[in-house]
Amino acid sequence: MNQCKPSNPNSTSQGRERDAVNDANETGDLASGAEDAVQRAIGSQLRAVYDEVVNMPVPDKFLALLSSLDGKTASRSGSDLDKES
Amino acid sequence: MTDPDRFKEALLAELQSLRAFAISITGNVERADDLVQDTVVKAWTNMNGYTEGTNIRAWLFTILRNTFYSDFRKRSREVEDDGSYAARLSVHAPQHGHMDLEDFRRALATLPDDQREALILVGASGFSYEEAAEICGCALGTIKSRINRARARLGDMLAVSSSAEFGPDADAFAAMASAGSGKRD
Numbered sequence: 001m002n003q004c005k006p007s008n009p010n011s012t013s014q015g016r017e018r019d020a021v022n023d024a025n026e027t028g029d030l031a032s033g034a035e036d037a038v039q040r041a042i043g044s045q046l047r048a049v050y051d052e053v054v055n056m057p058v059p060d061k062f063l064a065l066l067s068s069l070d071g072k073t074a075s076r077s078g079s080d081l082d083k084e085s
Numbered sequence: 086m087t088d089p090d091r092f093k094e095a096l097l098a099e100l101q102s103l104r105a106f107a108i109s110i111t112g113n114v115e116r117a118d119d120l121v122q123d124t125v126v127k128a129w130t131n132m133n134g135y136t137e138g139t140n141i142r143a144w145l146f147t148i149l150r151n152t153f154y155s156d157f158r159k160r161s162r163e164v165e166d167d168g169s170y171a172a173r174l175s176v177h178a179p180q181h182g183h184m185d186l187e188d189f190r191r192a193l194a195t196l197p198d199d200q201r202e203a204l205i206l207v208g209a210s211g212f213s214y215e216e217a218a219e220i221c222g223c224a225l226g227t228i229k230s231r232i233n234r235a236r237a238r239l240g241d242m243l244a245v246s247s248s249a250e251f252g253p254d255a256d257a258f259a260a261m262a263s264a265g266s267g268k269r270d
Contacts, residue, residue, distance in 0.1 A: 041243070054102060055101070056101070058104060
């Protein structure tokens, strides 16, 4: 059932994930090979579907929002804040 | 004190993930964007509540999820039409939508919200079970059981749909799926 180990390289907790996976994988019976195949298919389709959404471009308004928040923190003027929100 | 420049950079790096998670729980890009916007403002205002060196994605997802359940769900119910729940993650990028994933999208959309959420957090967003439990504010065992039930259900549904579409060849898949599901509570 290794497919539930996320492939995401940004994850910061690989060790703990592996423990969790092992906890959830304690069935170890005859069907485990078949279950692995089904679950691998589910895991890869889930990631494919989700990655399509993750890879959608982020609208510029969020970058503008962060700049205006940042500007407000830096200058304390607050005058930048209303431009983009 | 959290350094604003580093915080901003980290926040920027997580925007795509945040937005994807927002889409998966709202099922609607517009609402997801409102949710992300509120989350970004809250995160920025509370940046000192973030401990540098810890997982900022988990911290942001928690804020987003809490915002959704406290503010958004109430509001969205008022405008929710019945069809839109089926839209969970069927919101695809115009050029990238793959037809062969349609069955999976449909199956995913029929899962109960809590099961789909747990599955996405662990199976697609890169969180550990422990982190997912923290994000959802529930016990580790609850997350594990949601994920097990989600996987069993998806296995059953996809086995049925593939045997309907591809005939006898899919029987092996169906047999595997039923062997693989239902052994754990």
